[in-house]
Each structure stands twice: as structure tokens, then as C-alpha cells.
Amino acid sequence: MKRRLISGLFLSALAFASPAFAQEAADAVSPEGGSEGQVQGLTAEVIAALEAKMEGKPVTAQNWMVAAANPLAVEAGAKVLRAGGSAADAMVAVQVVLGLVEPQSSGLGGGAFLVWYDAATGKMTTLDGRETAPLEATHRLFHDENGEPLKFFDAVVGGLSVGTPGTPALLEEAHRRWGRSPWPSLFADGIALAEDGFLVSPRLAGLVEKDAERLSRFPVTAEYFLPDGKPLEQGQRLMNPDYAETLRTLASEGAAGFYGGEIAAGIVSTVRGAEGNPGVLSGIDLALYQVIEREPVCATYRAYEICGMGPPSSGALTVGQILGMLDGYDLAAMGPEDVQSWRLIGDASRLAFADRGRYMADHDFVPMPTNGLVDPSYLSERGGLLNESEALIDVAPGNPAFDHASNWADDESLELPSTSHISIVDQFGNVLSMTTTIENGFGSRLMTNGFLLNNELTDFSFKTHRDGVPIANRLEPGKRPRSSMSPTIVMQDGAPVLAIGSPGGSRIIGYVAKSIIAWADWDMDVQQALSLPHLVNRFGTYDVELGTAAEGYADQLTALGYEVNPRDLTSGLHAIEIGDVLIGGADPRREGIALGE
Numbered sequence: 001m002k003r004r005l006i007s008g009l010f011l012s013a014l015a016f017a018s019p020a021f022a023q024e025a026a027d028a029v030s031p032e033g034g035s036e037g038q039v040q041g042l043t044a045e046v047i048a049a050l051e052a053k054m055e056g057k058p059v060t061a062q063n064w065m066v067a068a069a070n071p072l073a074v075e076a077g078a079k080v081l082r083a084g085g086s087a088a089d090a091m092v093a094v095q096v097v098l099g100l101v102e103p104q105s106s107g108l109g110g111g112a113f114l115v116w117y118d119a120a121t122g123k124m125t126t127l128d129g130r131e132t133a134p135l136e137a138t139h140r141l142f143h144d145e146n147g148e149p150l151k152f153f154d155a156v157v158g159g160l161s162v163g164t165p166g167t168p169a170l171l172e173e174a175h176r177r178w179g180r181s182p183w184p185s186l187f188a189d190g191i192a193l194a195e196d197g198f199l200v201s202p203r204l205a206g207l208v209e210k211d212a213e214r215l216s217r218f219p220v221t222a223e224y225f226l227p228d229g230k231p232l233e234q235g236q237r238l239m240n241p242d243y244a245e246t247l248r249t250l251a252s253e254g255a256a257g258f259y260g261g262e263i264a265a266g267i268v269s270t271v272r273g274a275e276g277n278p279g280v281l282s283g284i285d286l287a288l289y290q291v292i293e294r295e296p297v298c299a300t301y302r303a304y305e306i307c308g309m310g311p312p313s314s315g316a317l318t319v320g321q322i323l324g325m326l327d328g329y330d331l332a333a334m335g336p337e338d339v340q341s342w343r344l345i346g347d348a349s350r351l352a353f354a355d356r357g358r359y360m361a362d363h364d365f366v367p368m369p370t371n372g373l374v375d376p377s378y379l380s381e382r383g384g385l386l387n388e389s390e391a392l393i394d395v396a397p398g399n400p401a402f403d404h405a406s407n408w409a410d411d412e413s414l415e416l417p418s419t420s421h422i423s424i425v426d427q428f429g430n431v432l433s434m435t436t437t438i439e440n441g442f443g444s445r446l447m448t449n450g451f452l453l454n455n456e457l458t459d460f461s462f463k464t465h466r467d468g469v470p471i472a473n474r475l476e477p478g479k480r481p482r483s484s485m486s487p488t489i490v491m492q493d494g495a496p497v498l499a500i501g502s503p504g505g506s507r508i509i510g511y512v513a514k515s516i517i518a519w520a521d522w523d524m525d526v527q528q529a530l531s532l533p534h535l536v537n538r539f540g541t542y543d544v545e546l547g548t549a550a551e552g553y554a555d556q557l558t559a560l561g562y563e564v565n566p567r568d569l570t571s572g573l574h575a576i577e578i579g580d581v582l583i584g585g586a587d588p589r590r591e592g593i594a595l596g597e
């Protein structure tokens with residue numbers, strides 16, 4: 001068992017942070033949130049899990065556990081696990097329901113990365129279900145007639161940003177490899193909820209209201225999210241018969257029913273017919289889509305191997321770099337209340353993001369120093385730069401060893417918070433960590449067959465070159481845009497000990513790295529680690545979480561030389577610690593829970 005040592009002062013910092021978060025979570029799903037019907041739809045165990053989260057307590061279980069962003073999705077996964085299904089089976093059920101009840105974050109029209117620890121073989125592998133750039137897309141896709149990059153949202157909203165979805169193929173591939181339950185059975189909850197309706201959550205209602213103008217631009221999307229011209233309301237029962245029909249097709253025909261036939265035709269006509277901003281996705285792109293199995297990327301931190309998704313995600317490399325650079329510093333002794341801990345974490349993060357901006361992209365298309373970036377001697381050298389007492393003045397990419405020679409310019413790409421994370425452990429000891437997305441909240445805002453289409457192509461750098469030097473993450477036909485998604489499995493002595501991940505755009509990396517530090521160095525349980533107020537630094541301001549104890553560090557960080565930016569930092573971390581028992585946590589900033597037996 002890990003030691004639990006948290007100082008009194010820090011406990012008070014947590015306590016300072018927790019009530020607001022807890023209240024937000026309570027409002028999300030409790031009678032106080034004004035949704036009597038919603039609570040009537042929740043089981044006693046779901047309500048108990050929500051209460052545990054609100055009180056800052058983890059959930060424990062003996063056999064299996066699932067943690068995800070919405071109680072209805074978690075319940076669908078729990079049913080599968082209870083009936084003897086595998087973590088891969090449960091993931092399919094969870095994803096199918098998330099695509100309905102949390103449509104702004106992930107779904108069939110998007111992509112995902114999955115990390116899998118297989119109990120039977122003791123091996124870990126990853127599946128890349130990332131969206132691909134259409135074959136007709138050129139590096140000029142996001143340029144105007146003068147060759148200048150488009151404004152971000154001019155590119156996002158409409159058909160131009162839509163990549164070939166990967167999630168349906170990923171669900172099928174995971175089930176083919178590791179499934180135990182009959183495939184059609186995994187769609188039952190999603191179909192029932194889509195047909196009978198579900199109660200719109202406060203978070204979904206709030207986001208629809210905020211995004212109403214963009215959602216109103218396309219008739220199919222507007223009809224669903226703004227019925228009679230008004231944004232959906234919290235607690236309103238919402239049905240999605242088109243989604244139910246799509247799920248029936250997937251259940252009976254498998255992914256082939258998605259990548260061909262009427263669903264594919266609907267995707268292509270929606271993208272290419274998008275008024276004002278048509279895209280170039282074709283039936284050939286859909287027919288050619290492939291999930292790719294890739295080796296996990298692992299980095300050493302303390303007694304642990306931190307393993308996750310390699311390129312085209314920058315997740316495991318950047319999380320691994322941050323932790324690897326910090327390995328030589330005794331964060332445990334310094335603790336979370338010492339601003340020097342946050343200087344070290346912040347500057348390790350800045351150095352890692354400098355490397356990310358220069359070197360990381362889809363390595364099927366560009367040479368990358370993948371091994372060099374997490375090589376212990378390289379990280380030790382980079383970590384040596386942190387041996388200061390104030391913020392680093394110059395932060396530049398390093399010179400990791402390339403597998404073959406290359407020269408790249410620093411990129412320019414913007415990722416905004418969205419996405420969803422699922423962690424699952426089944427009764428057989430398999431562990432799944434999957435982060436899933438349609439990129440921006442509500443993706444491209446285009447909807448067809450009951451689901452939203454992604455805007456993942458805007459994760460490419462809009463700029464293609466800098467001073468004549470190419471940018472690694474520039475758009476190319478068939479390429480996968482660089483991601484920040486960091487589905488992670490932490491290993492100790494060859495066994496999995498933690499599954500974790502988060503949404504949050506490029507801040508995902510900081511959320512995951514910081515939570516691992518809190519769990520590994522500061523002896524917090526998973527719920528405490530997830531609830532800990534955020535301080536994250538990518539390659540610019542030091543972002544501190546508004547309304548929490550993190551704001552208390554603003555003056556000290558400013559004195560060290562950082563530009564500090566207090567702001568909302570809505571991660572959606574879901575984690576399961578694996579030991580003699582399973583211990584789960586869910587991010588109090590969102591609506592999810594951990595549930596197990």
C-alpha cells in the first residue's frame with residue numbers, strides 16, 4: 001500500500017478547492033441541480049459514487065472498475081463488466097453512450113487512442129484510432145487566397161476541418177482483439193437511451209447555450225441542439241432516433257456499416273455540402289481507414305514506468321519528458337506547498353513543450369527522434385537546466401538523437417479543451433486507458449446520422465514552413481494530426497498500478513503529469529490527486545486554476561519571473577489505482593464518476 005502523507009496546510013488547500021468543485025459536481029447531477037428526473041434515472045450506487053467524489057473520497061472495489069465522464073456511460077460499462085465482459089467490451093458500451101450524452105466531447109464522428117495492458121500475456125500495446133487527413137487535402141487547406149493561415153474558428157466550423165473518423169474502427173478492433181461479450185449486446189444501452197431519451201446534463205446545456213451561434217449555422221445541428229430555435233435545457237428529455245439507427249447498423253454490420261453504405265454517404269455529403277466552408281473528405285478516405293497498432297512509449301519516473309501513446313500523439317513523449325526531467329529532483333521532500341516544486345514542474349513543462357513544438361508529429365510521415373526524446377541521458381541533461389531558483393529565461397528545443405537526420409521549424413497549432421477520458425480495469429486484470437475526442441467542443445458543428453463530425457484537422461499547424469524550413473506537424477494527405485491526448489498506464493515491477501488520462505487540449509499533458517506527481521510523490525490517493533488545484537505551464541503563461549488554492553501561488557510565481565494567468569482549468573481526469581484493491585477517482589470539475597464492485 002502507498003503511504004499517505006499530506007501536510008495539514010496542504011489538506012486545507014485541498015479543502016479550499018474541493019467544496020466549489022463538489023458543488024459543481026452536485027449541481028451536475030443532484031436534485032439540487034434542479035433535475036429531479038435525472039436523479040430518478042440514477043441508481044443508488046451511482047448516487048453513492050457521486051457523493052464520494054463530492055466529499056473528495058475515492059471509490060474502492062475488488063473485481064472491476066470503470067471511470068468516465070458521465071454516470072449513464074459509466075453505468076453502461078459497469079453492466080458489461082458485471083456480466084463478465086472485458087475492459088474492451090465495457091469501453092465500447094461507455095463510448096457509445098458518451099457519444100449520445102456528452103456529444104460535445106467525443107463520439108463516432110471522432111478519433112481516439114487506446115492503451116491496453118493484457119493480463120494474460122503481461123504485455124502492453126496501443127491502438128491508434130486517430131482521424132486522418134483526406135487524400136484530397138493539401139498543405140494549403142487552411143490558407144486563404146493570399147496564402148495566409150485562416151483564423152482558427154473560420155477553419156474549425158464547417159467541412160474543411162473534418163478528418164476521417166477513427167473511433168468506430170477502433171471500437172471494432174479493440175473488441176476483435178480483447179472482447180468477450182457479443183458485439184451487438186454492447187450497443188443495447190446506447191440504443192435504449194437514444195430511443196427513450198436521456199436528460200440533458202447541466203454541462204451539456206451550458207455548453208449548448210454558449211455555442212448557440214455556431215451550432216445554429218447548420219440546419220441538422222440546429223434542429224437537434226436548438227429545437228424551436230432555443231438551446232437545449234438542463235433536465236430536458238432528449239431523444240436521438242438517428243443515433244439509435246446508426247448504432248443498430250454498427251451492431252448488426254460492424255464498422256463496415258459505418259465506413260460504407262448510407263452512413264458513409266451521409267458523412268461525405270455533409271462535409272462536402274457544408275455551406276460556406278465545404279470540405280474534401282470522400283468515400284475513398286472512409287473506405288481506406290485503418291486502426292494502427294503501435295508500440296507504447298514509456299519513460300522512467302522514480303520506481304515507475306510511465307507508458308502511453310506515442311506519435312501521432314505527443315502525449316506520452318511530453319508527459320514522459322516532464323517527469324523524466326524531474327526525476328533528479330526530490331519533489332516528495334519539497335511537497336506541493338513549496339513554490340519551488342511548481343517552478344520545477346512549470347519549467348520542465350516549458351522545456352518539454354519546446355521539444356514538442358519542434359519535433360513531434362505523425363512519424364509515419366516525418367522522421368522523429370522518438371527514442372531520443374525520452375532517452376534517460378537526454379532527459380537528465382535537459383533536467384540539469386532546471387537547477388536554478390527562478391524561472392528559466394531562455395527556453396528552446398534541445399537536440400535529441402534522431403533515428404535519422406532531420407531539420408524542422410517550430411510549429412504553430414492551437415488546441416482548445418474538449419475530449420473525454422475512460423479508464424477501466426476488468427475482473428481478469430486487463431487495464432484500459434483511452435482518450436477520445438471530436439477535438440473542439442461540438443467538433444466541426446456538422447451533424448449527420450445522429451452524431452457530430454470532428455474538426456481534428458485543425459490540430460495540424462496551419463503554417464507549413466518557417467523561413468523556408470518545414471514544420472513537422474504540417475498537413476499532408478493521409479497524415480494524422482499531432483495530438484496531446486495522454487492515455488497512460490503506470491507500471492511498477494512489470495505490473496500496472498495506475499490508469500489515468502484527461503481531456504483538456506494541450507493542457508492534458510500538464511494535468512496528467514501533475515496528477516501522477518501528486519499520486520507518486522505527494523502520497524495522495526487518486527481522488528486527492530485529481531481534485532488537486534491545477535497549476536499548468538505549456539510554453540507561455542503559468543495558468544493557475546481560478547477560485548482555488550492555486551491562485552494563492554500567483555504572487556510567488558510572478559516573483560520568480562512567470563507571467564501568471566488565473567483561469568478556469570476544466571480537466572476531466574479519470575483514474576484507477578490498481579493494487580490489492582482497485583481505487584478510483586473522477587474529476588470533480590466534470591460530471592463523471594468511478595464505479596466498481
Ligand code: GLY
Nearest residue numbers: 437439483484485
Ligand atoms: N484534439 C485534442 C487532441 O488530440 O489532443
